[in-house]
Amino acid sequence: MAQAYRIERDSLGEVRVPADALYGAQTQRAVENFPVSGLRFPRRFIEALGIVKLAAARANRELGLLPPEKAEAIEKAARRVISGELDDQFVVDIFQTGSGTSTNMNANEVIANLATEMLGGERGSKLVHPNDDVNMSQSSNDVIPTAMHIAARVALENELIPALLRLRTSLQEKAEQFDDVIKSGRTHLMDATPVRLGQEFGGYASQIDHAIRRLRTVSHELSELALGGTATGTGINRHPEFPARAIEHISDLTGLPFREAENHFEAQGSKDAYVSVSGALNTLAVALMKIANDIRWLASGPTSGLAEIRLPAVQPGSSIMPGKVNPVHCEMMMMICARVMGNHLTITIGGQHGNFELNTMMPVMAYAMLESIQILTNGCEAFRTRCVDGIEADRERCRQLLELNPAIATALNPIIGYDKAAEVAKKAAAERKSVREVVKEMGLLSDEELDRVLNVREMTEPGIARH
Numbered sequence: 001m002a003q004a005y006r007i008e009r010d011s012l013g014e015v016r017v018p019a020d021a022l023y024g025a026q027t028q029r030a031v032e033n034f035p036v037s038g039l040r041f042p043r044r045f046i047e048a049l050g051i052v053k054l055a056a057a058r059a060n061r062e063l064g065l066l067p068p069e070k071a072e073a074i075e076k077a078a079r080r081v082i083s084g085e086l087d088d089q090f091v092v093d094i095f096q097t098g099s100g101t102s103t104n105m106n107a108n109e110v111i112a113n114l115a116t117e118m119l120g121g122e123r124g125s126k127l128v129h130p131n132d133d134v135n136m137s138q139s140s141n142d143v144i145p146t147a148m149h150i151a152a153r154v155a156l157e158n159e160l161i162p163a164l165l166r167l168r169t170s171l172q173e174k175a176e177q178f179d180d181v182i183k184s185g186r187t188h189l190m191d192a193t194p195v196r197l198g199q200e201f202g203g204y205a206s207q208i209d210h211a212i213r214r215l216r217t218v219s220h221e222l223s224e225l226a227l228g229g230t231a232t233g234t235g236i237n238r239h240p241e242f243p244a245r246a247i248e249h250i251s252d253l254t255g256l257p258f259r260e261a262e263n264h265f266e267a268q269g270s271k272d273a274y275v276s277v278s279g280a281l282n283t284l285a286v287a288l289m290k291i292a293n294d295i296r297w298l299a300s301g302p303t304s305g306l307a308e309i310r311l312p313a314v315q316p317g318s319s320i321m322p323g324k325v326n327p328v329h330c331e332m333m334m335m336i337c338a339r340v341m342g343n344h345l346t347i348t349i350g351g352q353h354g355n356f357e358l359n360t361m362m363p364v365m366a367y368a369m370l371e372s373i374q375i376l377t378n379g380c381e382a383f384r385t386r387c388v389d390g391i392e393a394d395r396e397r398c399r400q401l402l403e404l405n406p407a408i409a410t411a412l413n414p415i416i417g418y419d420k421a422a423e424v425a426k427k428a429a430a431e432r433k434s435v436r437e438v439v440k441e442m443g444l445l446s447d448e449e450l451d452r453v454l455n456v457r458e459m460t461e462p463g464i465a466r467h
Contacts, residue, residue, distance in 0.1 A: 008124050022089045024109035030102035036095040042370045046090050048151035049107045050081030055249035060136045063239045070133055073115035094367045098360030100144035108134040137238035141268055141358050145226040148366045153222040155373040163380040168208040170388045175202035182456050183398035184405045191405045194459045197393055207287040214280040221273040229264030232357040271359045275351040281372050282344040285337035296330035308398050312390030329387035336379040343368035408435045411453055414464050
């Protein structure tokens with residue numbers, strides 16, 4: 001059965017638009033022009049577009065530029081965009097015009113048609129005009145960067161940072177739970193002086209704490225909005241009071257503080273703040289990669305690896321090897337981190353394409369940013385609840401490996417000297433004996449001296465052993 005169409009017109013002529021579509025001619029042209037990936041803007045970005053359009057309508061009404069009945073209809077339509085019920089009407093591919101004009105017009109047309117119908121008009125009639133009314137005092141060139149900042153900041157503050165706070169708490173709880181577990185330290189993947197398992201997990205918690213601080217700093221950078229710069233940053237075709245009023249409404253709608261950009265040419269010609277945020281996400285990914293990989297190594301085994309900790313068994317690990325259980329959430333997290341690092345490269349390259357008064361890689365930057373925030377958020381939640389919270393220490397295994405660790409001989413340096421301690425360490429490693437056994441065999445120290453010098457708990461704290 002043939003699809004029903006209606007005929008709409010834009011500045012280039014007639015366009016056939018699906019009869020049931022809320023969007024119009026310019027959106028349809030973009031659908032036909034960019035049949036690339038099937039990737040669409042994510043929920044947070046569409047929500048942010050709705051917020052911008054609602055705030056703009058309110059500001060224009062307050063300034064006497066938009067009739068109250070039109071402003072009210074636009075606000076009602078924008079709320080439906082914000083709620084998510086119209087996401088299926090946002091149909092333009094991510095790989096489109098670099099300004100995101102097609103997606104801005106997609107929002108303008110959807111809202112205009114809804115508002116038109118609310119006022120008794122016919123869909124496509126432009127009783128409420130997508131450009132003259134919904135896009136009043138705006139340009140795609142300031143709307144898209146504004147939506148980019150709103151979406152990313154809301155996602156950071158409401159989703160990722162809370163997830164990281166919960167992960168940090170779980171890691172810190174493990175640090176306290178494992179504070180009495182003394183084990184071999186490792187540098188270069190080789191045996192090193194003793195540490196406490198709790199100290200290792202405390203280090204992981206601190207990495208996440210530092211990441212949260214970085215994200216809070218860069219989130220503040222996103223509080224500057226380009227709205228009001230219109231086409232090139234000059235503010236042409238908008239009321240002098242428009243940006244301040246509209247941005248105040250944006251702050252009210254999101255519950256987060258936003259402000260007008262200090263310099264509209266910077267805000268539209270560059271995306272430095274976005275690159276900065278992505279850099280903080282990239283650093284977080286590096287931290288999470290280290291944490292997940294360490295935990296994977298610590299759990300390796302159960303018979304031929306380190307096996308100092310046990311991970312929750314959440315699913316069978318092999319289609320051929322019975323009973324095998326793998327560190328699946330560590331591997332999940334590592335793949336998320338790799339993706340975030342790749343997204344950072346995309347955003348870095350995108351940030352370099354601010355040619356004169358406009359960046360022209362904004363859609364893909366927005367997509368990469370919001371994907372990174374989403375997968376980090378969801379990944380941290382799954383990693384915490386299905387892995388970290390259930391980690392157990394194998395205290396006996398830690399003790400066994402520590403007793404055979406030749407690096408314990410380091411504590412002998414102040415007593416018998418580096419050269420003699422090295423001789424002890426080499427002999428212990430070669431003969432698979434403990435350092436204590438070798439020192440006694442060589443007659444270097446008494447039992448009492450050994451007890452004092454080779455106190456492994458004290459080795460995990462600052463200090464120098466003395467006679």
